[in-house]
Amino acid sequence: MKNILIVLSGPTGVGKTDIALDIAEHFNTEIISSDSRQFYREMRIGTAVPDDQLLKRIKHHFIQFISVDEYYSSSRFERDVLNILPEIFIKNRFAIMAGGSGMYIDAVCHSIDDIPDVTPEIREKYINLSKNEPVESLRVALKLVDPVYYSLVDLKNSKRIIRALEICETTGRPYSSFLTNQKRERDFVILKIGLTRPREELYERINSRVDKMIEEGLTEEVRALYGMKHLNALNSVGYREIFEYLEGNITYEKSIELIKRNTRRFAKRQMTWWSRDKDINWFHPDQKSEIIKFITGKAMKIE
RNA sequence: GGGGAGAUACCAAAGCGGCCAACUGGGGCAGACUGUAAAUCUGCUGUCGAAUGACUUCGUAGGUUCGAAUCCUGCUCUCCCCA
Numbered sequence: 001m002k003n004i005l006i007v008l009s010g011p012t013g014v015g016k017t018d019i020a021l022d023i024a025e026h027f028n029t030e031i032i033s034s035d036s037r038q039f040y041r042e043m044r045i046g047t048a049v050p051d052d053q054l055l056k057r058i059k060h061h062f063i064q065f066i067s068v069d070e071y072y073s074s075s076r077f078e079r080d081v082l083n084i085l086p087e088i089f090i091k092n093r094f095a096i097m098a099g100g101s102g103m104y105i106d107a108v109c110h111s112i113d114d115i116p117d118v119t120p121e122i123r124e125k126y127i128n129l130s131k132n133e134p135v136e137s138l139r140v141a142l143k144l145v146d147p148v149y150y151s152l153v154d155l156k157n158s159k160r161i162i163r164a165l166e167i168c169e170t171t172g173r174p175y176s177s178f179l180t181n182q183k184r185e186r187d188f189v190i191l192k193i194g195l196t197r198p199r200e201e202l203y204e205r206i207n208s209r210v211d212k213m214i215e216e217g218l219t220e221e222v223r224a225l226y227g228m229k230h231l232n233a234l235n236s237v238g239y240r241e242i243f244e245y246l247e248g249n250i251t252y253e254k255s256i257e258l259i260k261r262n263t264r265r266f267a268k269r270q271m272t273w274w275s276r277d278k279d280i281n282w283f284h285p286d287q288k289s290e291i292i293k294f295i296t297g298k299a300m301k302i303e
Numbered sequence: 304g305g306g307g308a309g310a311u312a313c314c315a316a317a318g319c320g321g322c323c324a325a326c327u328g329g330g331g332c333a334g335a336c337u338g339u340a341a342a343u344c345u346g347c348u349g350u351c352g353a354a355u356g357a358c359u360u361c362g363u364a365g366g367u368u369c370g371a372a373u374c375c376u377g378c379u380c381u382c383c384c385c386a
């Protein structure tokens with residue numbers, strides 16, 4: 001009998017945490033978080049980390065385990081999850097991975113190509129380059145070192161161009177040569193459950209959740225991180241808007257409004273990401289018992 | 304009661320005789336995405352259509368003009384000032 005990884009995804013604010021807990025409790029197993037911002041120790045309120053009581057009820061992995069100044073990536077996540085899964089499967093046939101970071105989830109589900117890490121010097125060089133040079137010159141550089149990728153990328157997206165240039169310089173090989181597009185088979189079965197709600201319902205929940213975060217002291221959490229605002233981890237919804245307020249660029253009310261809007265947009269982008277994944281079985285979060293029934297039914301058919 | 308300013312698409316706001324279905328911003332919608340991805344980037348947003356395009360719009364009713372969101376007149380409403 002193969003082991004089963006239940007992958008629970010859905011847009012921010014849809015109600016993943018509760019369902020994940022219920023499912024984990026029902027199958028008496030543990031939860032792997034696939035939420036790239038809940039990884040960070042210093043970001044708690046703004047990323048809606050489950051409270052201590054809940055965390056005590058069920059063992060969670062990858063929650064607040066690194067610091068905002070540490071480098072992490074979807075590839076490392078893939079490696080780390082694949083490392084920890086066998087331990088969970090010793091005790092239980094089911095494991096559950098819940099979160100909303102599409103790329104991280106995909107890395108675990110079918111792998112991401114092996115590409116060497118970029119050295120900090122090269123990274124810094126290109127970050128500066130992108131600040132000082134127009135996109136055109138980055139394009140020209142890319143065309144020279146990797147014409148294949150040049151023809152594939154969104155040439156308006158300087159972040160993508162820079163990544164390719166960094167890899168080319170680090171490895172001495174074209175970035176495109178690393179992209180195999182191969183999906184690696186895993187030795188466990190993946191069962192994808194998606195949670196969704198009518199747009200209006202979702203947006204209402206998002207709005208009130210932001211208000212709740214503010215009540216819980218999001219502003220103070222962000223203020224304490226002010227010195228680190230340049231870090232990528234803090235370029236996150238809920239943080240950057242409050243930084244703007246702290247710098248006096250916008251009013252407090254405006255920052256809250258922007259957090260709501262940006263969270264809504266984020267949720268929309270998440271839905272777009274998953275819309276092409278035909279393996280996801282969609283449910284409304286209220287359908288808790290149906291979800292568990294669905295999983296049980298599928299599990300019985302898996303040899 | 305007198306004088307002035309204004310009414311433009313979901314909102315804000317430009318346009319002030321033809322190049323206007325109407326700049327721009329917001330909001331919304333749709334999409335791309337193999338590396339700090341809650342990031343980054345793109346398209347659409349009067350109606351119908353895949354599209355050429357067709358049709359209905361700029362408070363309202365008329366008028367001037369080959370032609371009006373743009374000019375004139377009445378009306379309605381909003382704001383400001385004086386009484």
